[in-house]
Amino acid sequence: MIYVNAFIFCGIVCLIGQLILDNTKLTPGHITTMFVIIGAFLDSFNIYDKFVLFAGGGALVPITSFGHLLIHGAMDTVNTFGVMGLFMGMFDLTSSGIVAAIIFSFFFSLFFQPRD
Amino acid sequence: MEINKYNAIVKKHTPKENILLNCLISFIVGGFMGVVGEILIELYAYYLHIPTKEASTFMIITLVFLGCFFTALGFFDNWVRFAKCGLIVPITGFAHAMMSAALEYRREGFVTGLGSNMFKLAGSVILFGVVSAYVFGILRIILMGG
Numbered sequence: 001m002i003y004v005n006a007f008i009f010c011g012i013v014c015l016i017g018q019l020i021l022d023n024t025k026l027t028p029g030h031i032t033t034m035f036v037i038i039g040a041f042l043d044s045f046n047i048y049d050k051f052v053l054f055a056g057g058g059a060l061v062p063i064t065s066f067g068h069l070l071i072h073g074a075m076d077t078v079n080t081f082g083v084m085g086l087f088m089g090m091f092d093l094t095s096s097g098i099v100a101a102i103i104f105s106f107f108f109s110l111f112f113q114p115r116d
Numbered sequence: 117m118e119i120n121k122y123n124a125i126v127k128k129h130t131p132k133e134n135i136l137l138n139c140l141i142s143f144i145v146g147g148f149m150g151v152v153g154e155i156l157i158e159l160y161a162y163y164l165h166i167p168t169k170e171a172s173t174f175m176i177i178t179l180v181f182l183g184c185f186f187t188a189l190g191f192f193d194n195w196v197r198f199a200k201c202g203l204i205v206p207i208t209g210f211a212h213a214m215m216s217a218a219l220e221y222r223r224e225g226f227v228t229g230l231g232s233n234m235f236k237l238a239g240s241v242i243l244f245g246v247v248s249a250y251v252f253g254i255l256r257i258i259l260m261g262g
Binding site: 002003006007008009010011012013014015017018019021022023028029031032033035036037040041043044045055056057058059060061062063065066067070071074075078083086090093094096097098100101102104105106108109110111112113114115 | 135138139142143144145146147148149150151152153154155156157172173175176177179180181184185187188189190193200201202204205206207209210211213214215216217218219220222230234237238240241242244245246248249250252253254255256257
């Protein structure tokens with residue numbers, strides 16, 4: 001059942017992105033940025049956690065989960081250290097995605113040539 | 117040339133996209149990516165005996181790796197042209213943006229090329245993610261007490 005939920009949730013997020021892309025003049029960069037902000041907004045009121053419970057990996061694959069993880073990491077340290085925790089823990093959970101993207105991009109760019 | 121006439125000509129020559137078909141394709145491809153993510157999480161959790169939270173981190177790393185790898189091989193651009201938001205909105209789109217910038221600017225040198233241009237496309241995601249998370253975090257502390 002969770003596979004169906006994952007399919008539907010992730011599909012709908014991509015569908016919304018496609019609708020915005022086709023009907024406005026925004027570029028894909030605008031859309032990913034917008035989705036990250038929406039993810040951070042939804043998670044700051046504990047809504048995104050319900051999506052994760054509902055769709056599992058389907059809610060973690062879209063870029064909205066990036067904003068969700070940023071807020072989540074920040075709030076974990078806020079609970080321990082107060083307002084200063086906002087500065088300390090923001091990248092705690094997202095570091096894997098960012099570091100992976102940097103490392104793989106760097107080493108692949110050494111070995112591969114651009115195609116066109 | 118009058119501006120109206122010009123606009124009419126531009127509209128006539130802009131390629132028409134089939135919005136319905138695009139939406140269907142991105143729904144199916146995006147949904148498929150979600151299912152792949154869920155399957156990866158369960159595989160990692162089952163075979164490596166780790167909690168679901170860590171398994172989802174492993175899943176994100178795997179998808180980023182696949183996005184970078186196929187972009188570097190040159191396949192991913194064609195797939196994005198076909199599936200559009202079905203591959204841009206998942207985390208693979210982030211990897212794709214970073215990898216294509218890295219490939220493109222690599223020949224301009226390490227520091228002035230790769231170093232200063234790698235985040236050209238993906239930087240806005242990180243910048244606005246952090247800024248919005250900060251603002252919403254402050255709001256949350258004020259409204260809900262952390």
